[in-house]
Amino acid sequence: MMKKIGIVGATGYTGVELLRLLATHPLIEITFVTSRSNVGTRVDSLFPNLRGFIDLNFSNPNSDELADCDLVFFATPNGIAMQQTEVLLKTGTKVIDLAADFRFKDVDLWSKWYGMTHTCPDLLEEAVYGLPEINREAIKKARLVGNPGCYPTAVTLGLLPLIQSGKIDLNDIIADTKSGISGAGRQANVSTLLSEAGESFKAYAVDGHRHHPEIEQTLSLASGSTVNLMFTPHLLPIIRGIHATLYVNEREGNDTASLDLQSLYENFYANEPFVDILPQGSHPETRSVKSSNMCRISPHRPRTGSRIVVLSVIDNLVKGAAGQAVQNMNLMLGFDETTALMQPALLP
């Protein structure tokens, strides 16, 4: 029997991307799609790409019908999922939040960066951080998953093999990251107009970005030690794609000759369906993952300078959001992890 799936807040980009990916998923049916401001409107009138695939109107998110779903995705702004999750879990509905409400273990850290008081801090311990490459088994058993941020996914996957190698300086890592503009969402906003963001490039939030503590939390847990990194996000004049350029210092006294980067990465991810280590010396392009759930990585040791440079790309809306959420759903509902996610990227 098909599992029933609900999506709360499906008018943003992660919402429509969930709908695109789930539209052809053979084991689920989308029964409920909500949008407070579009109740009664056909979903495909907002998103014509879904014509013929999604035959639903937007509903009110407060409806009891949500609880009939086997699993509900929250594709809402930060602070929304935490208000409805407790009730849903009690009725046996599983929850994946694509925002940050359930990504942090430390509620104070979350409050500091998100400027809100958490309404159900008790759930933070239970919530599983939805990066399957780290938490696959926990996700399978989870009722509640906090889906990772887009930057954190690209950066964490790019750094994990080195972090866990024990051979790098955990206090001297730099993540210079660049994101396509869909990461800024579908809100009306002057700064993300084509006339403003097109044909231009800039850094932003250099002095502090919410994804910074999320990355440090994940890497610290993964390494067993505190990890400190610099994190500098930039805005790309493209719609989809994140590129992380990661600078890592090998520990002094480390026998660098022993660290074969290419093998380290290939072995580490040998069994991962959605992490692809490119041939040695490659420069992954964001377009090589456009529309796909793949993360492509290439580690380098440049001729000059003492640092390792790792290049990591994802589609911010897929592996960085909706695709990873579907991957988590597959795990949580006992499906093959790759169901509905195995399509080549769109190139050109």
Added chain:
Amino acid sequence: MMKKIGIVGATGYTGVELLRLLATHPLIEITFVTSRSNVGTRVDSLFPNLRGFIDLNFSNPNSDELADCDLVFFATPNGIAMQQTEVLLKTGTKVIDLAADFRFKDVDLWSKWYGMTHTCPDLLEEAVYGLPEINREAIKKARLVGNPGCYPTAVTLGLLPLIQSGKIDLNDIIADTKSGISGAGRQANVSTLLSEAGESFKAYAVDGHRHHPEIEQTLSLASGSTVNLMFTPHLLPIIRGIHATLYVNEREGNDTASLDLQSLYENFYANEPFVDILPQGSHPETRSVKSSNMCRISPHRPRTGSRIVVLSVIDNLVKGAAGQAVQNMNLMLGFDETTALMQPALLP
């Protein structure tokens, strides 16, 4: 048993798009991919989006092994397919040419516009013009299909209901068309550099374009009378997408009140899986069909002016090339016509 498929000339954009679409087709296997200039190279080293999907090297196109295929696509420049088709047909291999070698019935017209002598003019009569919305039954029985051009697909589908209504002036049609730059191919060329074609827009070939006689041929056959149109192509600074803006004159003396455009179009295409008539008053966006085999159409009768305006959009690489070719393959090999082609467009 899986059908064996070959692709000749798979280093261009229609080639890689065929590979993307066929990679997940459940009823075929790609056994042979050729490129004269890349023999021995892995296909996915040129097109990293195919990593994990296509495990082949490029072969030499002159190999006898092509004849082992059940069907061969030619994604080659004009004038190549005609050199190999006769031999392949004799061994029982079906052929779909994505170039223009088998699109024309009048060999002299072809020679005039393509500047070559046809090497197998006898096959032109047998060849079926691969627009399923017109020639579905013939395609099912065909050994040889000439896959339509990108502009002709968008323009023909946009005009067909009116052409066949008998109520318009067949000598006074204007097709103002705009194409994404992938239509110009993957050849090194100054004029299609990002620095040249980006952030700009222009008409080209206003004095005559090869797709003009192709459209006139199709529309004339469809209407039973000679159709004359103006055809003005333009170059869009986007990668994928064609938009046709079509101006049609209702015949004098015609009772215009009787021509309900919206119903005419909806009824005409009611059973077509890949033609979608948008709700009345819509303006189809090219992005609504990006990566998809859909053609979306909206007919208008503006407040001012006496003409009907029809808006028609396709993805030039899908319904305008590789997707339509797969649709034709499905018909020729007896599969469900929509196999491997039912995915929502990528939006945003």
Added chain:
Amino acid sequence: MMKKIGIVGATGYTGVELLRLLATHPLIEITFVTSRSNVGTRVDSLFPNLRGFIDLNFSNPNSDELADCDLVFFATPNGIAMQQTEVLLKTGTKVIDLAADFRFKDVDLWSKWYGMTHTCPDLLEEAVYGLPEINREAIKKARLVGNPGCYPTAVTLGLLPLIQSGKIDLNDIIADTKSGISGAGRQANVSTLLSEAGESFKAYAVDGHRHHPEIEQTLSLASGSTVNLMFTPHLLPIIRGIHATLYVNEREGNDTASLDLQSLYENFYANEPFVDILPQGSHPETRSVKSSNMCRISPHRPRTGSRIVVLSVIDNLVKGAAGQAVQNMNLMLGFDETTALMQPALLP
């Protein structure tokens, strides 16, 4: 002595473009720049390109100081200029409105399309339509100029020679026009986000657009007869540029051989500093006028079809708005018409 210039509503794109062009004008000084919502803010904090060029804060538009200016530009939404113009004119301040308040002679037509009651209809007779190629002498003497719309400028300049030749059908003209997205302004709006409008193309307002009656008014006045045209605007995924593709029918019985298009256009515009007829057979690119006040035009008579096709390009923010406004200011203040406007376009 330097003339004093004020700009009301300088936070939109036509406003910042006026500032860019006037920043190096040797005969004027900008004394007053207003923005209701940014009073007290430095102008160059919004527009960093002006750092070092404009040392002013935004003021309140209702200030009496406006009347100290020799000339005031209104770069405001429709309906604002008409509220302040009468007072300014009385104090001897000249006015150029970049919106539509003073473009129409027929106040009812204006009200119908702009959905407002005009507050000073008496001024419409005095106001001069600011297209120097038609109204140069009147502009020189004018106190009040209605600066033309962007589409009307590109279309009118493209059609004028044929309209005045007396040899075309004035009731059968089609203007298929395409505009860069800065024409939609600097308002926060979902539909003009990079994620929405980028990598896509669409028509809009096919059923009726405000620039349609403006064009018909100008062409009717220029020809002495009523002109009817179809007008179809489209949205380009570029920041600057308008391309008009104009289809014109030569009158039946007209000796077409006598109409040498290239000479007609070259002679007509021989003395115009900002209209450039390209060599025969050219396809003007919008980038060839980016940042410049030039309109480049190429008339064609295609091999097939009976119509003339005229291609016309401008930068919508320059010749289509701020540049033309400066050209008008130069005429109104007795300067050389080209002052501060003679810079090559930015290419690439």
Added chain:
Amino acid sequence: MMKKIGIVGATGYTGVELLRLLATHPLIEITFVTSRSNVGTRVDSLFPNLRGFIDLNFSNPNSDELADCDLVFFATPNGIAMQQTEVLLKTGTKVIDLAADFRFKDVDLWSKWYGMTHTCPDLLEEAVYGLPEINREAIKKARLVGNPGCYPTAVTLGLLPLIQSGKIDLNDIIADTKSGISGAGRQANVSTLLSEAGESFKAYAVDGHRHHPEIEQTLSLASGSTVNLMFTPHLLPIIRGIHATLYVNEREGNDTASLDLQSLYENFYANEPFVDILPQGSHPETRSVKSSNMCRISPHRPRTGSRIVVLSVIDNLVKGAAGQAVQNMNLMLGFDETTALMQPALLP
């Protein structure tokens, strides 16, 4: 009397940009523009933005007439200028090379990175590195200037104040740089097609790039010690613009409280006409310098991490090439340094 200027190799982007900037320079006349492959062609037929500004045909670069020029720009590929410079200097013609032939002091380093033998190594000592912010007085007296590379200009200007402060670790600097695609030139090339480079982003030459040793040479000379940096270039899907994100480590034991970054930068560049330190906390956008000779910089000390981050933007074709060359020409010919270079950037 007007100085006579020649441009060798004016069909590339730095060539046409020189022509754009020089077209309105009041103190020079362009007498000679060469292109081996376009002899006899009008310059403005290749670059229509120059119509009305440059009334010349391309000449053969080997003509003796070059020697009649007061100054010749070489906008040619690497290895061309060195073949003609010696002869020109002997006849009293000054030379500015926009390629790398005269940027290096160490001829072996040059040969290693550029893969050629230098034909006039003796001139390397005389040649002045044309970064006015470092070498203004030497440039004024120079006969021969090696115009800096685009990345080196953005990186060097961004690092100079810190390098010369004596308070940073000269062996631990990272330059993560991003360039618009016009930096790759106007050669026909698959990888820079709009269809390939558009809507994508990637690093390139991570293992070693020619601008790396150029930057290290300049910074080492400026600091008096050897400087080592990591240098990672990336390709932006925009036409113009470079953004450098620079990571600098304050020296251990340094009293960081004493290093007021904002004041350090503002004071260092207080008298520079083409370096603009933005208000504290700014994020410079590449579009804020599009078409302009300005470099805009903002130094940051992020909340987390121990490093200083400096953001630096230029237009790669202006301050990164042609504009800086004109600035150097102004100095070499005794003009005001800013002549023909004081225009606000084009925004939007």
